[in-house]
Amino acid sequence: MQYEITHLPKEKWEGFIVPIGYTTDKYYDVTVNKKDNGFTIDIEKKDFDVPFVFTPDIYDYPDKLYQKHWENACASGVLVNNELIAVIETDQELWSNRLRITELWVHEDYQKMGLGHALIEKAKQQARNEKRRAVILETQSCNVNAVDFYMHEGFTLIGFDSCCYSNDDLKKKEVRLEFGWFNN
Structure with missing residues (x-):
């Protein structure tokens, strides 16, 4: 199945808890x-x-989209039936000309299907386009x-x-x- 990676606008997704656990x-x-x-x-x-079991509540749900300290964050994700199943967020590290991946998550039911790879490739392409x-x-x-x-x-x-x-x-x-x- 082919999934579409779409921009997640800050106005709608700011503060969304990324439920990273493993x-x-x-x-x-x-x-x-x-x-x-x-x-x-x-x-x-x-x-x-x-x-070892990591659940997001251990650290009071630290992974959220568009946190204030990421000044130029940009998030993209995959939605299935209006539910987020995968997300990547990046931010420019201007002083060192690097692109930082601040969040990367794929729902466990959708892992090993190429979504993580596709999201990483999106970040690499962003770095190329921005000459990072x-x-x-x-x-x-x-x-x-x-x-x-x-x-x-x-x-x-x-x-x-x-x-x-x-x-x-x-x-x-x-x-x-x-x-x-x-x-x-």
Whole structure:
């Protein structure tokens, strides 16, 4: 089945809660070791002892469309029977000439059907059209499906933040990972 990606106007979709949730039995373990001459950083896929379940209510529903801090956000999505089943939101990072994917979500019933790929391709095309040097995004080290999907889509690890969500992100196995796709 072919799905149409359509613009989601701010006037209608501002504040829409993107219900990102997942369950995983794996994570990317991030370790930072201080040495006499610097640091070593290892990121290795490992198994959780018990599955990790992320639900949006854990962080008081942080994923919303057109949040105030994204000044130039633009959202597009796929609607089926007037219900949003997939969405991508981007914002220009003008100072570094990059395009940031701020939200990406596909309803679990519609995953593995090419919608995520189509939305990523839309962002890449936007970057080309705007002559942005890269598309960047963040995900969590415990969201293995997302990490693996982004790598499959041509993104590479460009950095991490070991205390983005709490002061215990490394222990909690929930480290912010930054990925980038370069517009060459």
